[in-house]
Amino acid sequence: MVEFALISTVAMMVMFVGIQFALIGQAALAVSQGASALARYAAVNPGTLGTNGTVTLPTAAQQLLSSSILTNGGADLTTTIASYTGTTTNTTSTPGYTDRVVITLSYSAASKIALPNPFFGIQFPTALSASDSQMYE
Secondary structure, eight states: OHHHHHHHHHHHHHHHHHHHHHHHHHHHHHHHHHHHHHHHHHHHSTTSSOSEEEEOOOHHHHTTSOGGGOGGGGTTEEEEEEEESTTSSOBOSSOOTTOEEEEEEEEEGGGGOOSOSSBTTBOOOOEEEEEEEEEOO
16 A cells, blocks of 8 residues: 555656646747747738837737737747848848748746746746748748
């Protein structure tokens, strides 16, 4: 009976850690897919999100993102856009057809952490980011 109590405690801890990493992994996937969706949106609609710097997403762009990363009224998500001339690293404020847009999403996953951080030496990531690039159409 004592062995069952010890094993069940360890099994519960492993399950909790697995669930915690699943929550963080889902948020990381949503951030990655969101960066791709926003890059396509910005490439098709030049200037809608802006051309350079940190931007506030309009409602149409927010609808492309998973609701799981729009926590805290979207305050946990930071969107940065940069428009580059061709394949250079020179930014442009008037993107053309040969230029590209780079969208970077940064998400604070602190609200996704249910266990103490660190948990028995396991450090859970709280900052997630993804970037994607598309050519302007």
